[in-house]
Amino acid sequence: MxxxxxxxxxxxxxxxxxxxxxxxxxxxxxxxxxxxxxxxxxxxxxxxxxxxxxxxxxxxxxxxxxxxxxxxxxxxxxxxxxxxxxxxxxxxxxxxxxxxxxxxxxxxxxxxxxxxxxxxxxxxxxxxxxxxxxxxxxxxxxxxxxxxxxxxxxxxxxxxxxxxxxxxxxxxxxxxxxxxxxxxxxxxxxxxxxxxxxxxxxxxxQGSHGFADEGEVESRLTELLRHDRGLVVVIASGQNIDRAISVYRAALAAGRELVIDPYQAYALMTLRDVCPEAPQFDWPSVRVKFIPYHVAKLKDAGFWELACKMSRAGKVSLEQLAANPSGFVYLARSSGATVKLLRSLARTTRPTIVWSQWSGYLKKGGPVPSFCDENGIEPYIIHSGxxxxxxxxxxxxxxxxxxxxxxxxxxxxxxxxxxxxxxxxxxxxxxxxxxxxxxxxxxxxx
Ligand SMILES: [Zn+2]
CATH class of the missing domain: 3.60.15.10 (Ribonuclease Z/Hydroxyacylglutathione hydrolase-like)
Structure with missing residues (x-):
């Protein structure tokens, strides 16, 4: 060869x-x-x-x-x-x-x-x-x-x-x-x-790739979710299924509900046989925050019935998040849609942001880092590479x-x-x- x-x-x-x-x-x-x-x-x-x-x-x-x-x-x-x-x-x-x-x-x-x-x-x-x-x-x-x-x-x-x-x-x-x-x-x-x-x-x-292991990520998240009094938003890659599992487990331990968007819900659903621990939209304490763009994409691809199923299983509204911010942890990506949601909530609640991916991306900027800068929010970095x-x-x-x-x-x-x-x-x-x-x-x- x-x-x-x-x-x-x-x-x-x-x-x-x-x-x-x-x-x-x-x-x-x-x-x-x-x-x-x-x-x-x-x-x-x-x-x-x-x-x-x-x-x-x-x-x-x-x-x-x-x-x-x-x-x-x-x-x-x-x-x-x-x-x-x-x-x-x-x-x-x-x-x-x-x-x-x-x-x-x-x-x-x-x-x-x-x-x-x-x-x-x-x-x-x-x-x-x-x-x-x-x-x-x-x-x-x-x-x-x-x-x-x-x-x-x-x-x-x-x-x-x-x-x-x-x-x-x-x-x-x-x-x-x-x-x-x-x-x-x-x-x-x-x-x-x-x-x-x-x-x-x-x-x-040493340490540039975050905490020693995923177990430590889960325990740090659990501690934060237990003590924080507001909405916690965790920013992570949509493909990092280990992280979705850690956030879900931390949410359960802290008595919060996990909120995901339809893209994350769909990706996790397609992986349910490959990663049986990956949280699913119809599991207890999992909610879906609908993003119009995601719903349109599901509809275009012929998955309208799936979108309806996600809605019935646990759709959560902006009003519900605003009324009880400490009842939820929102797992999302650093996107314009996430910032839009954060801005809508800013009138009633000041979120805690957790940066749960490589810290180098935080320094590079992007939608959520800019939002943090504008609002004087110092994100927690809880990650393992x-x-x-x-x-x-x-x-x-x-x-x-x-x-x-x-x-x-x-x-x-x-x-x-x-x-x-x-x-x-x-x-x-x-x-x-x-x-x-x-x-x-x-x-x-x-
Ligand atoms: Zn890789």
Whole structure:
């Protein structure tokens, strides 16, 4: 097998990995949107719906022959590790004849975003990566192994060809609600030759990814919800299902009701089989605050009956929130719709804002941070990140006994070797034989 990291060897986000077998078959693992432009600024709105030829010329789309619409397809398949934009965000540019695989949860999240998010697009030929067993793709066999991460139903991807086995970690951590998956990964993967390992937290200040684990997030939220006397608004990613569970559990413990919007209610509903703990709109103490745009989207997609069901199960009005603010916790995203609601409530109640995602996004600004600034509100930051701490990465690498470890999704590839053995740094665009990566392997040092 030949490994090429098209993007991600020296940056966080925008990952794209290609594997080529001896018979010439090629597959891709992830085609992510970089988190920012090369100068660090945000992408202009609408970038992800611009013509593919332009984006390829500008280097936004990786320069890969035979991948995109408009050329003849030469890639056997794209396999997605999880539903974060920095891993799947450019997948809709892939040639419509190239199948795109993802776990059930990944596919549901892509479809939910297409329903509610303006300009969101999904690949033409989406296929489900089975929960167990391998998928044959040309001369490769591919298996998705469940991992603990901040996106639901995330996978590490184990690829075999030419008698070699490569494990791509995707994004993972050891401190979420599914920590056991981290412990089980070496048993699920078996012997591997090359580990392509994410290293988001490597080289970053301790604590920059929030509290130690999701359990601590839940207990901090519970404490706050018990003592605060007003409406508490928790701002988190709509895909962070662990966080939705934590907020719900904290609400129950504090005697409050969880309020979600129809987008969140819909996303959680599509995941009920994959994440049985994910709170559902028809569960006790779950209410839905209707947002006209979301309701219109449900109606357009033929889900009017579902909207009626959400309404019957627990619609909550602005007046009800205003009359009893301490009876609720509102889980939402940093959007214009959230700010509109906060403004409507401002006449009667001063909300407490909890920022429950990466603190870097708070500094960058956006609708809710601006609202906080305008109103002199200092948000609480209660968060735990989606990426393994360096000591957990070291532990995983040790237990996997990989013959070569290749850093990805990191700004500190050169620091991997400080705490992991057999590290081989590969540059973006460099095609390397797996055989040469493992050639220098002399077993494990003591
Ligand atoms: Zn991720």
């Amino acid at each position: 030949i490994l090429t990291i098209h993007r991600g060897s020296k940056q966080i986000g925008g990952s794209c990995v290609e594997l080529r077998s001896a018979s010439g078959d090629r597959i891709l693992l992830d085609v992510g949107m970089p988190l920012t432009q090369p100068d660090g600024s945000d992408w202009p709105r609408g970038t992800m719906s611009r013509p593919g030829e332009e984006l390829r010329r500008e280097g936004v789309l990786p320069d890969i022959d035979g991948l995109y619409a408009g050329s003849s397809p030469e890639i056997s398949a794209l396999v997605l590790s999880h539903a974060h934009l920095d891993h799947y965000g450019l997948a809709h540019y892939v040639h419509p004849d190239i199948p795109v695989y993802g776990s059930r949860g990944t596919i549901e999240m892509l479809r939910a975003s297409k329903l509610f998010v303006p300009d969101a697009a999904v690949p033409a030929d989406l296929r489900e990566l089975p929960n167990a067993g391998t998928v044959p793709i040309g001369s490769f066999s591919v298996r998705g192994i469940p991992v603990d991460h901040a996106a639901p139903d995330s996978r590490a991807l184990l690829v075999e060809a030419d008698g070699q086995r490569l494990l791509y970690s995707g994004d993972l951590r050891a401190h979420g609600r599914q920590r056991h998956l981290f412990d089980e990964l070496p048993y699920a993967a078996g012997a591997i030759d090359v580990l392509v390992l994410e290293g988001t937290t490597v080289g970053q200040a 989606g990426h393994a701490h360096p000591e957990d990465l070291a532990d995983l690498a040790r237990r996997l006994h990989a013959r070569a470890v290749v850093p990805i999704h990191t700004e500190a590839a050169s620091q991997f070797a400080d705490f992991i053995q057999n590290v081989r740094v590969v540059n973006d665009g460099e095609a390397v034989e797996v055989a040469s990566l493992i050639a220098g392997y002399n077993g494990e040092a003591s």
